[in-house]
Amino acid sequence: MFSAQCPSRSILDRITSRWGVLVLAALRGRVLRFSELRRTVEGVSEKMLAQTLQTLEREGFVRRTAYPVVPPRVEYALTPLGEEAAGLVVGFVQWAEQKAPEVLRARADYDARHR
Amino acid sequence: MFSAQCPSRSILDRITSRWGVLVLAALRGRVLRFSELRRTVEGVSEKMLAQTLQTLEREGFVRRTAYPVVPPRVEYALTPLGEEAAGLVVGFVQWAEQKAPEVLRARADYDARHR
């Protein structure tokens, strides 16, 4: 079907990465500045936010717009492709949230049987 | 929406992990033994396969059946929940494969502009 190192695998990795998911979700349908993203995506370090945004921009999911003013003003938004990806990710998350009780039960079960 | 450390996040992590994706895809609609999985999922080490299967079983995605014979015979199959997860994952992969050209173009573009 597809192996561990092929284009689509790397695309998945970006999208489903720890911060990639959160950034995509945060940018759905709106435009945010760097510091706004930093506040919205709780727990992200500056380094990882910058890195994540760069990667997402490179993959064509995020559009970065820098205004030549001082102090600097940079805005981030999703491209159409990015909106699509974000939609998929959010769908996935909602599925996971819906199934969370079932998974937690399975875990408790497993732990009880394998103690 | 959801933060970096919450139940649904950990569920996502399992499913979208490097080998989690491949194992789920491999088990879709069929039953495989350990060594069959090892051959199907190219490049996986024994350790990672065992670890991945354990985790997926604990989350309730995989059902493990051991037959008390010698030599040992162990079969792995997806639970209904696992089939659902596998379906989502495969959908995701197909989307990624379909969009791969677009992403590759975006990358080339980005690299050209940022030298």
Add this chain to the structure above:
DNA sequence: CGGAATCCCTGGGGATACTG
């Protein structure tokens, strides 16, 4: 404000060898 650069450290994951 929006990053880039640096240092540091942890744990995910590979290779190998051994066991029931």
Add this chain to the structure above:
DNA sequence: CAGTATCCCCAGGGATTCCG
């Protein structure tokens, strides 16, 4: 055959500092 146990390594990610 189906794993467990052990060792080892390095890339991913945090904290901090500096720059335009």
